[in-house]
Amino acid sequence: METPLLAPSILAADHSRLADGVAEAEKAGAKWIHIDIMDGHFVPNMSFGPQTVADLRKKSDLFFDTHLMLDNPREHVDAFLEAGSDQVSIHVEPDYDINGLLAHIRSKGAKAGIVFNPGTPASEVKPYLDQVDLVLAMTVQPGYGGQSFQESVMEKTSQLDKWREEESLNFRIQVDGGINLDTAKICQKSGVDTFVAGTAFFKSEDKVRFLNTIEERL
Numbered sequence: 569m570e571t572p573l574l575a576p577s578i579l580a581a582d583h584s585r586l587a588d589g590v591a592e593a594e595k596a597g598a599k600w601i602h603i604d605i606m607d608g609h610f611v612p613n614m615s616f617g618p619q620t621v622a623d624l625r626k627k628s629d630l631f632f633d634t635h636l637m638l639d640n641p642r643e644h645v646d647a648f649l650e651a652g653s654d655q656v657s658i659h660v661e662p663d664y665d666i667n668g669l670l671a672h673i674r675s676k677g678a679k680a681g682i683v684f685n686p687g688t689p690a691s692e693v694k695p696y697l698d699q700v701d702l703v704l705a706m707t708v709q710p711g712y713g714g715q716s717f718q719e720s721v722m723e724k725t726s727q728l729d730k731w732r733e734e735e736s737l738n739f740r741i742q743v744d745g746g747i748n749l750d751t752a753k754i755c756q757k758s759g760v761d762t763f764v765a766g767t768a769f770f771k772s773e774d775k776v777r778f779l780n781t782i783e784e785r786l
């Protein structure tokens with residue numbers, strides 16, 4: 569099991585002052601910030617581009633956990649690496665050379681993650697487990713913040729945890745979507761060590777407590 573970590577998602581911050589959202593996360597003690605990139609094709613919504621990441625990079629030393637929700641990640645990955653992402657996670661569902669792209673991300677000195685949607689079986693990410701630093705199990709259908717956590721995904725995180733143990737691998741297991749203090753507790757029992765939280769974190773009145781509870785210091 570990796571040390572528990574919270575990655576606040578700036579999708580839930582005020583988009584007219586994103587740097588303040590990053591600073592709020594940092595002030596609460598976060599080490600990571602989750603940055604959702606949406607193309608309006610792979611998911612119905614649109615969010616940020618590489619310039620947003622580059623500009624935030626000038627204002628923060630947090631670990632930039634970039635989640636690409638793109639039909640064609642190969643076409644855009646370099647822009648997000650050059651913008652200063654510390655980790656780039658790519659979805660398993662679109663049709664492209666996944667092995668090649670994971671290796672490419674690592675060759676640029678960044679960490680690489682593989683992501684799968686609630687409807688995608690865990691067997692789809694199994695071939696990549698020895699090539700990634702993180703596996704992200706989506707606990708909502710990606711596209712929007714503020715949706716309800718899908719508990720059925722816990723079967724898959726438990727399976728990932730089992731494979732990680734059996735094969736002595738050390739990728740992180742991350743969840744994203746509908747994470748609050750109650751749903752995080754459920755995840756903690758199912759092998760999850762890395763938690764993305766947008767709405768619940770930014771709405772929380774005591775962000776330090778929220779972070780410390782998730783990172784198991786309380």
Ligand code: DX5
Binds near residue numbers: 715744
């Ligand atoms: C969903 C995004 C999430 C989103 C989570 O498409 O990938 O990262 O910010 O938001 P909440 O925590 O509000 O469900």
Ligand code: ZN
Binds near residue numbers: 635
């Ligand atoms: Zn995300």
